[in-house]
Amino acid sequence: MDIKNPLYKNQGIHVVLALFTAEEGKVKVFLIKRKNQPFKDKWILLGGACYNNEDVDSAMKREMLEKAGLKNIKFKMFNVYSKPDRSPVCRMIAIAYIGVIDANRVKFLKETTKTQDADWFLIDRIPNLGYDHQEILGDAIEFLKGQIFDTNILKDLFPKYFTLPSLHKAYESILNKHVDRRNFRKRLLQKNIIIDTGKIESANGKKPSKLYMFAD
Amino acid sequence: MDIKNPLYKNQGIHVVLALFTAEEGKVKVFLIKRKNQPFKDKWILLGGACYNNEDVDSAMKREMLEKAGLKNIKFKMFNVYSKPDRSPVCRMIAIAYIGVIDANRVKFLKETTKTQDADWFLIDRIPNLGYDHQEILGDAIEFLKGQIFDTNILKDLFPKYFTLPSLHKAYESILNKHVDRRNFRKRLLQKNIIIDTGKIESANGKKPSKLYMFAD
DNA sequence: ACAAAAGTGTTGCATATACACCCATGG
């Protein structure tokens, strides 16, 4: 049945993703440069329309696959953006998600998307974004800050096994402040967010590191 | 500009409200009986379309005013529902909110809506609801459980001044378990969620109760 | 041997829980 009432016809539903990764202990977000109006040449978050035959989570999965070739991403909805004029084209609400992937998949992503204008940006060096994506990304980082010590939301920020110092650097990068190493380890172990695997990383630097994995 | 692509035309945005109150220490939710198909004669949560000239919060405010005559309600978004077939009429996503009002306003609401088929139901005695509102209401109660000790989300569940035993009963009703009286008081006072006003309720029962108010 | 990075434990403080008796009022 076609919607006729002008009060609420021509509405659209978008999904938008703040996709994070960590490289060398620095947290980065994935952005795409627009090729067309509106916001031509501006960087924006990955996203797209939700189709009529899918729920918003499925739309987000499809968009990640189509626009970045990514499958099996861990992601979580965190807010809705709905100012009437947030898109100059038509009335469009955005369901916003956080996603995380590990650095190995980033390398793969860089190869497969090198013809596109897409890149990773340090979260403390973000350019001006198009639409209201600046606000969305800011909210995403705030949401992350509130979740990292209580959930395994960062599972998939690293490969299955990772060293504690690398995770520690990622936390400090997200929280944007110093975190005590000893308390950090205790806290995550006590809450069963990470697990000591007993394995050791064959040293590339100086003293070898123990390898951990996320629980769940 | 009209949306033409059948993949995403004729989408609609709804707002849905789980409105709570407390009467005699029992928490209740506001439901409306549908008069038309689909789900004729089923009870559902208050809700309606989001118009093109408003964001979803504004739509929620307008719906509360139009459908229940209520202004200045404290409310908070908590989830999005978007299964493609959740409405048999057309593709419709729901932005879901929690709201709370005090018992005096409930009395007013009962008078102004007595011609409508609307009523309050104890949260442990909910009838079968239309659409996916059973799931939405269940999620709303779970969300409330997680918020009541950390936020003043229940501000407005009671009139400005309330007794601690009445608040205590509401907490037990929401959490569906016994809560120690002494710890309950300490916790809420220490976290500055409620404030001792120094006033005393002129006793109707036995020993008079102190009156408290929510902070903020 | 030394430089560089990783590992580890204790103490104090704040917060949460468990638990029982006294007090004020109305009838």
Added chain:
DNA sequence: CCATGGGTGTATATGCAACACTTTTGT
């Protein structure tokens, strides 16, 4: 005076923050 319901404090356990030295490896 007694029944009803409201008010209160202490002791224990748990979670979080502050803090510095030792260990392992490569050069």
